Amino acid sequence: MSSGPPIHVLRLGHRRERDKRITSHLGLTARAFGADCFHLAGEEDSNVLETLASVTDRFGGDFEARHEKRPLGWLRRFANEDAGDGSPGVAIHLTMYGQPWREVIPMLRRDRPMAIVVGGAKVPGEVYGICQYNVGIGNQPHSEVAALAVFLRDLLPTGSSPFEFPGGEIDIVPSVSNKHVNQVGINEDE
Amino acid sequence: MSSGPPIHVLRLGHRRERDKRITSHLGLTARAFGADCFHLAGEEDSNVLETLASVTDRFGGDFEARHEKRPLGWLRRFANEDAGDGSPGVAIHLTMYGQPWREVIPMLRRDRPMAIVVGGAKVPGEVYGICQYNVGIGNQPHSEVAALAVFLRDLLPTGSSPFEFPGGEIDIVPSVSNKHVNQVGINEDE
DSSP states (O other), X not given: OOSSSOEEEEEXXXXXXXHHHHHHHHHHHHHXXXXXXXXXXXXXXXXXXXXXXXXXXXXXXXXXXXXXXXXHHHXXXXXXXXXXXXXXXXXXXXXXXXXXXXXXXXXXXSSSOEEEEEOOSSOOTHHHHHSSEEEESSSSOOOHHHHHHHHHHHHSOOOSSOOOOTTOSEEEOOOXXXXXXXXXXXXXXX | OOSSSOEEEEEEEXXXXXXXXXXXXXXXHXXXXXXXXXXXXXXXXXXXHHHHHHHHHHHOSOOEEEEOSSXXXXXXXXXXXXXXXXXXXXXXXXXXXXXXXXXXXXXXXXXXXXXXXXXXXXXXXXXXXXXXXXXXXXXXXXXXXXXXXXXXXXXXXXXXXXXXXXXXXXXXXXXXSSOOEEEOOOOTTO
């Protein structure tokens, strides 16, 4: 979770069969690198949403994941009207065709909710217009998972420790050469 | 491509059906963020290797991708005996159980070839011992693609421009709101 206004990640064009693992990785990356909410668009997929809910249950934090039936309507409203608090937010489309991320990140305002859009197979052309920023993590083909990770890592620099994820059952202790897991105990409130 | 000694990425435990897209994303991420060679271990998969070769043909650079039949033997030799030039190299295992990456990266020597190991479903316990470093990109579950991207991004900081990939047919020009592609012309030497 970020400490500032909420950060949303919108995954467009999910295909249940072909994209199930990539989309799960995207959602887990969103959570681990500090986003607050994952919006899944394209085909509905309860498996992906359950994977994300289960990780949040076990490892802590308040991460939300939900299906978005009309993603372009949601995005347009977010960017132009209401990002959840009655005023427009900042919408950023990650695309290999966009401007260099290291030049864009310092220009972004941080006092507004943010929506980071990652494409699936075919991104509708309107997305380029709805978003205030089209940003490339380099201009080579690679992976939406890599793009999201590096963008969030540079947007929300933390210290050497990761973000805080309170309330989980499992706590991993960094180790030189072993797997070191603390079983924190099931949180009775949940 | 990095400008220093070669950087290898070793992907363990590939399963052709289940991992095909994740492993392709891993290979493309290795290439885009500056690694020199991708070693695919687990099930053989010519589709993944062809995808990587095809991207390198079209987008440039010298990236290599190949199958590694005995990955632990290769890794042991790399870390203990011969990293390709007769002396041992530096082997780093990316795992959520490892030490914080931001603390480890400044400690790594840069004058030796490097092998970055990313696991599949089950990483053999020996890997923790063969590698000189076990490194976590945070200690939350996310994605080997995200982990590799952030590790390479922090290992090989470039300016706002990406790495150089000479000799490709396609050149993408960063753009505020469009897809801008230069078709450089087919390289007759290849």
